[in-house]
Amino acid sequence: MAAHLLGTRPAFLDGRPKQLLIDGEWVDAAAGETIDSIDPSTGETLGSVARGTAVDVDRAVRAARRAFEAGPWRRFTTGERSLVLNRLADLIEDNGAEFMHIDAMDMGTPVKFQQFLLGVTLNNLRYAAAKALDLNGATIPNSIPGGQVFTYTLREPVGVVGGIIPWNGPLFQASWKLGAALATGCTLVLKPAEQASFAPLLLGRLSLEAGIPPGVVNVVTGDGEAGAALAEHHDVDKIAFTGSTETGRQVIRASAGNVKKLTLELGGKSPDIVFADADLDEAVPGAAMATFVASGQSCMAGTRLYVERTIFEEFTERVAAFANSLKVGNSLDPDTDLGPLVSAQQLERVTGYLQAGQAAGARALSGGGRLTTDGNASGFFISPTTFVDVDDAMPIAREEIFGPVISAMPFADVDEVVGRANATSYGLASGLWTTNVNTVQRVTKGLQAGTVFVNNYGLADPAVPFGGYKTSGYGRENGHEQYDAYLNTKSIFLKTT
Template sequence: MLNANLSPDVVNGFLDGKPKLLLIDGKFVPAVSGRTFDSINPATGKVLAQVAEGGVEDIDLAVAAARRAFDDGPWSRFTPFERQAVLLRLADLVEANFDEIAMLDTLDLGAPITNTRARKQRAVALLRYYAGQATTIHGQTLPNSSAGEVLSYTVKEPIGVVGAIIPWNGPFGMAVWKLAPALAAGCTLVLKPAEPAPLSPLRLGELCLEAGIPPGVVNVVNGPGSVVGAALAAHPGVDKISFTGSTATGQAIVRAAAGNVKKVTLELGGKSPNIVFDDADLDAAVPGAAMAVFANSGQICSAGTRLFVQRGIYDEFVERVSVFTRKLRVGSPLDPNTQLGPLVSEVQLERVTGYLESGKAQGARAAVGGGRLLSDDLAGGYFVEPTLFADVTDQMKIAQEEIFGPVISALPFDTAEEAVARGNATTYGLGSGVWTNNLANAHRVAKGLRAGSVWVNCYQLMDPAVPFGGYKMSGTGRESGPDHIEDFLETKAVWIKTG
């Protein structure tokens, strides 16, 4: 049984049966077209809420509101201390309302309630971290070699209107990750949530208003990526796009942004190698390797889906991961004992099951799992079995392409040099893992891997103070860390002849 603060009743005030509206210029309004779409509970296939479906006209209105708030509104006159204070108030509100936020993500995304509740610390920490950065922005006084008495210095100024486009696999956390540095820098924002999981970003919009963020500073426009996202990326009134999502969409955003040469940061897909050496602590590596993929039902861009295991322990390791996997509890995301929930949508279900069939057709062996989960208690939900494929080769589709589901491909290797070369043999470079008790080996492999993050004897650890992003086609720019806010700032040089 769920305790009171784990009950779906916690969101009854938000899911009141009325369509959820767009947030534009401080007001919740219907789409200009009047259209709506259904937000679906992936555990049941039933409708959670109707959501206003924005279009190009709504993006125009939201960008205009953000531009007014940036150029002429009270936000442009907020001091760094005042921006810090409002972000801290928002952090307090998020902390106080997180049971509701977690339940919205569980209902909308299908992530187990224990997992969504565990994201509280990160969401609050991100807001407080960037609140701290709001008062640290500064330029420099620079020496120059000009003749005469000339002073030169730089100032840092907010870039302007930011278009933030987020994926569905972590809707609230992703929204905070885009919003917080933009506001800390003094920018305004138009947020475009993903269609399958729009509810918690809308709730964040409500909390922004409650925290005292002026109208127009934060706008939330839902709708199809091909319409709303494309309009935002191409809009001449937007100064920067911050995008997290697929590599194909990221490429389209870069092309669209060329119109006014807006700045773009991208956190894209991955096909991350997770390398286990024969001297590793297998008691730690087995659950580590499994949950590097199975967490969030595999719907994580940096998931360690290519599991390279040194040949001497390959068979043992595959068997131990299989045993671990069989014990995982897949079920209702509202059950606190559930470890894996459903995939986010029927479209994603069809995609993942297609890869399962492809793996078997190309000769991979499903050591565990390999199909859709169908049972009376999971009826209507988009559930698949957590799957470990053995006998995988580097050329197979399941080893080459991002699946975005709970599917591991296990591949044997012999030497560290081979593991690094094969780990790098992909167009992606987001995450990677190394499991070894040899410190020299850990440093050597970490140096050789072409990835934005290398986790040694752990996987998927993240912190607001540590940068995250990708090499190659996994993106450009970094989120989190002391330099992230620089992506939302312009540098102006000032020259003053004093003599």
């Protein structure tokens, strides 16, 4: 992505309101309403999307049901499903610059990070294409007398899936839901976040170009009303949700009507632990970007930074210096390290936490407030903040802020820090920096989190499961565990004579 993109718009944002994708057709919302999308770097309106409601969700679910039960999709072989997923990945790669441009403007992640997110998306879909060929049942020896009964299992798609995704990484988040649904033979109604819907809509258009039949992929944009209607709908067989823990609780309650299958990837307040024997030249930028990447708008951000007491002052000063070296600016500037927060509402939330932290006695070694200089006055920018003089009871150390805010705290030994790291309702991710293999073994076994990053933070692979413990949700994205959740297992007892 080049500097000339500053001040330009991607072709997809042509000024026309974006419609809903239902049953292979682009249609207006039933109520005829739209929602504006704001460029968080400038505060200007990018365009608008249809405001879908429960009526539109019902239309999309009915289309997905028809496609699942009576359309050509049910006759696709595993090889044909794999082929269209690979075609879709190729189309996304061909349109990669457009997607990166859209997401940079729509949700504010800098273009230099968009290349990584595009790669994650392509890996997700190509892994899904491979998994479509490898979703096997089993033959099972049994203890039934006579030896005349053959027992085996079939793996069958659950049916209509509702995918509800957040605004932090709309393209790759959508690829998680779409890839697993299509690989397993399900159909999908995708509900993007209203703050960042353009990339999922373009994904829907390319799905049709890839040869995915009408009704198999539907995209309904809108606010929380549409998401709630999808979660409650009695003809949806599964919800795959990524978002906040509180909204996840609402999804659980909504699913009770027809006892939907659920996978929930929810919030986090992840610990990142640095021991004195760590390679500090790697750990300083690694621990800093564990929080600051995407301006802290990541569910797995390592925002609770525990540093061994003997190096605490040196390490936090180096993290603060690193934070001060980062360029905060327009997401389309190729030199920008940190872009804006996604919305004015998120800006208000994060600045509220900054004020509360300082009022409680925390001291900002870097940042600490809104950034309004260097052409950023109209955007939603926060300086990357490193707090010290923090204790575990402070809200900034307990609650998910979703902004570029580190709460740094010293510790004395392994048992202490593992206990403090686990003293949270969350359990999504965690980090560990040490050169001692014994420490690695003790800490990784002790941490109550779905992922532990050792001497890195944030690596991902589609074959490696990702998800949380405790209120960070259940079920997994990635790996065979994700695909199992989109399949029903049917047991067969066949008497041979």
